[in-house]
Amino acid sequence: MSSIFEPEVIDVMEHSKSGQGNITASLSAAEQEEIDREFSHYEDKGSVGLEALRIVQKHRGWISDESLRAVSAYLDIPVAQLESVATYFQLIFRQPVGKEVIFLCKSASCWIMGCNRLQEKIQDKLQIKPGETTSDGLFTLLETPCLGDCDKAPVMMIGEEMHRNLTESDIDEIIDNKKKGHADQSAD
Amino acid sequence: MLTNPLTKNIGPQNHATDIVRYQDNGGYRGWRKALDMAPEDIVKLVQDGGLRGRGGAGFNTGLKWSFVPRGKNSPPVKYLVCNADEMEPGTFKDRLLMERDPHLLIEGMAISAYAIEARTAYIFIRGEYHVAAARLEQAIAEAREQGLLGSNILGSDYSLDIYLHRSAGNYICGEETALLNALEGRRAVPRAKPPFPQVSGLWGKPTVVNNVETFCNIPHLIEMGPDWYRSLGRGDDAGSKLFGVSGKVRNPGTWELPMGTPVREIIEHHAGGMQDGLQLKGFLPGGGSTDFLGPEHLDLPMDYDVIGRAGSRLGTGTIIVLDDHTCPVGLVLNLSQFFARESCGWCTPCRDGLPWIVKILQRIENGEGLPEDLDLLREQAQRMGPGNTFCALAPGAAEPLQSALKLFEQDFIDHIRKGCCPYQ
Amino acid sequence: MPTITVDGEQYQVDEDQNLLSACLAQGINLPYFCWHPAMGSVGACRQCAVIEYKDAADQRGRLVMSCMTPVRDGGIYSVNAEDAREFRGGIIEDLMTNHPHDCPVCEEGGECHLQDMTEMSGHTSRRYRGTKRTHRNQYLGPFINHEMNRCIACYRCTRFYRDYAGGDDLQPLGRNNQVYFGRQQDGMLENGFSGNLVEVCPTGVFTDKTFSEHFVRKWDLQTAPSICEHCAVGCNTAPGAREAGNGQDVILRRVVNLYNRAINGYFLCDRGRFGYDYVNSDARIKKVLSARSEEIIGSTATSGDKVHVEIPPKQAVRQLAERIDAVQRGQRRLIGIGSPRTSLENNFALQKLVTRENFYAGVDRRELELVQLLDNIQRDDRIHRPDTPDIEAADAVLILGEDIDNTAPRIALAVRQAARNRQKAHAQQLKIPLWQDASVRQLRGDYSPIIFAGTELSGLADIAGATLFDAPEKVARFAEAIAQLIGGADTASLALPTEERELAVRVTDILAAAEKPLVISGCSSRSTEILHAAGKLATSLADRSAAPCQLYLVFPEVNSLGIAQLFERDQGHLEELANRLQSSRDNTPTTLLILENDLCRRGNRETVETILSRADEVILLDSLLNETARHADLIYPAAATPESQGTFVNNNGLAQRFYAVYEGVGYIQESWRWLVDAVRFSTHKSAALSTVAGWQHSTDLSEALAREFSPLAGLAELGPDEGYRIDGLKVARQSHRYSGRTAIRAKNRVAELPPHQDPDAPMSFSMEGIHNPGLSSLQANIWSPGWNSNQSILKFQQGIGGARKGANGGIPLRRQSQPLPEWHFHETAESQTVDSQLQMLPLYRLFGSDELSARAAAISSVIEPPFAAINTLDAADLNIQEGDRLELESESQRYQVEARLSATQPAGTIGVPSGIPPLESLAATFPGRASLKRIEPDLATESGDSQ
C-alpha cells in the first residue's frame, strides 16, 4: 500500500484479503544468494529484512503476501514485523505494478517547471491516475518526491532511467517508444 | 591554488569515475597522509578547518566527531555512516558528487572512519539513485582491490569495510536517527536525543552520520590543511560548497563556489538571472524546508549564520527561485503535501497537523478559503516549531509556510477575496 | 531529593523521574497519552507540554515535553502558562481532525482517557472542516474488537504488545497519518496478554469483545475487589456486574485489572481477564437439583448418569440436615471432599461439618505431596519469596520445569521485564534515564540470562538464553548438579553428559555472579525431584551469599497452598479416601459431600470410580454442571468467586480476600452458607456444630480459621469486617452515577426495592456510601474527578507506580520456619520405551488447562483440539507425521488426538495438554505411561461412527 499515493480510504489491509491462505512460497536460489550476501554486512540478521524485500521485489516486481511470508520464513522475522517495515517504505510495492513504473517527480522545482501538465498528459495518454496500472499491465504511474535533478526539471524516472527537461511531446515519444519496445519483445 | 576541491574532477573533460584516473589526479593522497596521522589529530584538524556539516544543520564536523568516546574503555565497535538520502525538494548536489566523483566520497569516508576509529562504514543511499549506487559500488570494489579499503590498509593495522545500503524511499530516512533505524531494518522513525548517535547509534554503538558533501570536503582538507581550507571561504564560513539554483532562471544548475558567495551572484551570474519577462518574487535559500527570503535579501552572502539571521537557513545551499508568475500559495501547498506525505507518523503536530494544513491550503488555492484560515495556518506553523515536535521534519515543513504567510500575505488574501487563484 | 517549582509552588520530587510523572505524583493534572507508568516515555503525542524556565529571571521560557524532561533540582516550570495550555489544546484539536465523534456509540465512552484529556486541555471547539480518514478494521479473535478510526496513534498498543509483552503479530503499519495498528492479516491476536490493549489504549480502538456481548457503561457497573481464580498468582481484579433490565438476571459483564503493585501491577493475562464469563455459562447451576430415582433406559445419558430435576431449596437443606442428624446418631458417615479452587472459608465449613478425619483435600496423592513439598520449601528461612517488582529486578533467572507462561502467566510477564536488566544497566552507564523507553531499548544488547530447563517453553522462548528440554528426572538431575556446584562440588564429580555438564557449569557461574538471582519452579511437572533440586539449589545459593535466595514457586490452583494448611502431611488425598472406602468393613451408609470439585479432573479414573461407587449418596456443591455432577444425587448451586467473599492464598503465601461483586442469582449462595443452613436445620447438634450454626458472616469463618490454624492467624486481620464504617458509611459498590435504579424494575413494581444487604463486608450493593478509592482498598471502581479512565489509579498511588494508598489487602501466612530436610537424589531408571509405552508429560495451555476459565464462551472457542506432542525423531520411529490422527491409550482409556511433531519434546515422552477436553481425566495420571497408535484414515471414520 505504501507505494501508492494516498487515497482517502486507507487500504493498508486490502491486500490481505487476496491472500488469506498461508502457503509459503519459497525464495529462489538467486534471491537467497543475494540475501545471504547481505548478511555479512550487518550486525544482526533482523536488519536484512528491508534489503531482502528489495531484492525479492527486484526479481518479482512486487511483494505479494506469499513473497512476504517467504522472506519472513527465510529470515525468521515475524511476518507482521516485516509487514510493518514493508508498508513503511514507499518503494516496496505491496500491490502489483506494471512492467514500467513511471515515477513522476511532483516536488517543488518540478512543480514550478510544470510537472502538473506532464501528469495530465500521462493520465490522458494512459488513462490511469497516480497509483493505477494500465489495463494491459504495462504502466504504473506513481508520484514521487524530489528526484534530485531539479536543475533539469521537470523530470521523471521510468524504471531506473531518468528523463529530464521534459515537455509534453517528450512524454508522447517516451511512452510510445516503451510501448513499441514491449510490443517488439512479445512479437519475438 | 586549488579553489574547487569538490569538483576538480568533475567537468566535461575531466571525469574521474574510475580509480586510475582518480589517482592520477591526486586522489587518495589525503587518505595516505591520514593513515600516518593520529586519529585524534585528524579530528582536531577538521575542527580547526571549520568545516560545517553540509547536510543542512551546519554543525561543526570535527566537533561532532570529538563526541565519539575513544580510548581503551570505549566501546570497541563504532560506525560511520554516510547520509546519501538526498530527498529534500530542490536539492541536487550529493547526486552529482556520487555520480561523477565517487572515489572522493570513498576517500573522505575512509579518513573520517579512521578518525573516529570505526571499522565499518555504510553509505545510506536513496533507492532512486541507481547510477550513483552503481558507481559507488564499483568504486568500493576498486578501492578494495587497491588495498585502500579492507584489512590492513596500505600495510597499516587499520581495517575498514564500506557497504552500500540502498534505501526504499521516504524523506525522513535522511534524518540521521531515522536513518539509523532504517539501516537496522526497522521503520525509519526518528529516535529521541539524547542519547546522540555519537554515543548510542547504529545497533546501540557509537556512530557518526555525515552528509555526502561533508565527506567530500575531507580529503583535501587533510591534504592541504585547515588554513588553506578556511581561506577558501569568502565570508565567515570556511571552505567551498556546491550551490544550486532551480526554478525559472535562464541557466539552472550546480556550481562549486566559495562559502559566503552572495545570493545575487549565484542567481544572476551563475544561473543567468530570471527567464525573460519574469521577476524574482522570493527564494528558498537551502531547499524546501527553509524559510522564503525576498528580493531584499539578494545581497546576503551564503553563510550559515548570515542566512540564519535573515530568518532562514542555509540548509543544503540549493536555491529554489520563485518567480512572479508562479503562485506562492500553490508552491507552499506543494511543499506541504510533500511534508505531510513524508511525515513518519510518530508525533501529533506533524502527523495530523500537516494534512490539515494541506487541506486548508487546498481550499485557499481553490478559492474556498476563509479569512480565519490564515490565523489557523499561522497557529499550525507555530505548533510545529523547533522543539515542539519529535524531530526536525515538521519545523522544516513550517518554515516555507510561516515565511510565505509573512512575505506573500497579500497573495493569500487575494485568493480568499477573489475566490480563486489569481495566477491561473 | 530535588526541589522543583511548578506554577509558583515548590515540590520535592524523586530524582530519577521525568517531569510528567513528577507532576502527576504531586497531584497536578497534566494531560498525556503516549506515556504509561509501566512503559515510560517516548515523546510521541506531544500532549504533555509545559514551559520550562532557565531561571527566575526568564519570563518567556520554552516549551518542553514534560515526559521527555528529566527533573532538575531548582527547575522552574509552568503547567498553566497560556502558551503551554494553548499548545496542549492544539494537540487535541490536531488529534480530533481524524477522531470520529462517536462517543455515544463507543464502548470506551465514560472511561475514555481521550475524553478526559480533551476536557483537561480545555479545548472545546473544532475548526477542522475536512473529511476524516477512514480505516478498515480487522478481526482480531474472540477477545478484542478493533475500531481503527478512533486511533490517535499514541503507539501505546504496540509498545505494550510488542515491547512489553513480547507479541509479534501486532505492529504499526503504513506511515504518516495513515499509520495503522494491526496484524498482517485478520486473525486472533496470539499473545496471551492481548486483553491489556483494552486498558492500555487511551481510546476505543481496542475494546473487550466479551464485554460487548453485554455492554454497559463503566458508571453503570457494580464492582468490588476480587482475586482472579484462574491460577495461583493472585492477581487483583475488579469484576463488574449489572442487572439486565426486563427483569433479567444480573450478569457479570467484565473483568478489569485492579492495580496491586506487588502482584499484577497494571496488567492481567487473558485467562484472567476473559475467564470470568464461565459464571454466565449455560451450564451454570442456579437451582437446587435432585436426581430422579427412576433408572433411565436408552437415553442419551451414559449408564450410571443421573438425570436431575429442580427441587425447592428448603427440601434440599432438610435432606442434608437429616443426614447430619443421622451422623450424630451414628447411622451415617459424612465424608467431605474439599477443593483447591474455592475459598478457605468454604473448605473450612465443610471440614467442620464432617470433622477433620472425614475431610479430604480433593486432589490426588502426588499433587498433595507436591503442594506440601512447596509449602515446606517456602518455610525455610533462606528462601525469599519474590513479589513481582522483585522478579522484574532479577538479573539472572533459572526456571526449572515450569512453563510459567501458561501456569503463572503474570509472572512470565515479569520475567520478560527482568530480561532487560542488562540493557538497563548499560543505559545507566550511558546516563540514559530508564524512563526514556525507546532510547533504552535502542541499545539492544543481550538479554539478562534467562535459563530454562523443562518440558516445554512457550511464551518466553524468545528471551531464554539457554534451554534444556528434557524429561523431569533429567531436569532434576541437571538442577541437582547445579546445586552441588554452587555448594562447591567438583565439576568432575558430576555424572552428566558433557553438554549438560557444560551448561550446568555455565549456569552455576551465572547464578553465582548474579546480584539478584531468581529461581522459579513449581508443581506442573509433577516431579518431586525437581522440587527437591530447586529447593537445594536455592538454599545453596543462599548459603553461598549468606542472604536469602529468591525462589518463586508455582502452585497448581488458586487456593492449593491455602487448603494445604488444613491438612496434615500426606493426609487427605483422594487415593487415601478410595483405599479407606474400599477396605472399610463398616456398613454405615456413606454420604459424600463434594465441594466445588470436579473429581474427574483431580483424581485418576480408578480412584474416582471407587470413591463414587462406594458412596451411597453423592452431594455436590458447585457452580457449573460438570462430569461429577452427572453422578450426584443432590446438587446445590454454589456462588462463584465474584459472587462471594472469601480468602485465597497465592503462590507467595499471601492470603488475600475477595469480595462479592454482586449477589448470585436464583438460589445461588456460598457453599458454606448451604452447609450452615443445613446445620441449623439439624436437630442433634454437637458443640462444634452449634458453633457452625452460629456463623453469620464470612468473616466469622475467617476468624475461626485464624484461631484454629496458626499459619492462617493473619486471616483475622484481613480487611475490615462487616461492621466497619467510614464517616458512618459503607463503601459503595455502585458508582455515584449508576443509572436507572428507579426504573429498572419499574415494570414489575414501581416502588424501589431496598438493596441487598451484604452480611459479609462493609460494602453496599447500591450507590450509597463512600466512593473514594483513596480512603478504602475496598473501592474497586477507580475514579477521581476528571479521571474517568483506568488512568485515575495514579491518584491513589504513593508515588507513580507505588503501592496503592490504603493498601491492597493481603497478609502472608504465618508458617513456622523450618529448614529443608536432607533430600537424597536418586537417579531414576532411564525411561525405556517398552511396548511403545511412552512417558506422558503434561503441557499447559493458557486457554483450556484451567477448569473454570475454559468454560467461558470466548475462551472455549479457542481451546486447542486434543493433541499429543512427540519428538520429531520418535515420530519418525513410530512412523507418525504432523497432523496424523492418533489413538492415545492410557490406563485402559483411549482418546483420539492429533499428532504434533516437536523438536523440543523430550525423546521417549509424549506431551499431553493438561485439562483440555476431553483429556481432563489424564491430568491426575501424569507422568504416567501411554501408548500411541496411528489411526489409519479408514479406521478413523469407523471409530468416529461408533462414538
Ligand SMILES: Cc1cc2nc3c(=O)[nH]c(=O)nc-3n(C[C@H](O)[C@H](O)[C@H](O)COP(=O)(O)O)c2cc1C
Ligand atoms: C527530515 C530531515 C531530512 C534530512 N535529510 C537529509 C538528507 O537527505 N541528507 C543529509 O545529509 N542530511 C539530511 N538531514 C540532516 C541529517 O539529520 C543530519 O543532520 C546530517 O546528515 C548530518 O550530516 P552533516 O553534519 O554532515 O551535515 C535531514 C534532516 C531532517 C530533519
Ligand code: SF4
Ligand atoms: S516531526 Fe514527528 S511525525 Fe514528523 S517526521 Fe518527525 S517524528 Fe515523525
Ligand code: FES
Ligand atoms: S506523554 Fe509526553 S509526549 Fe506523549
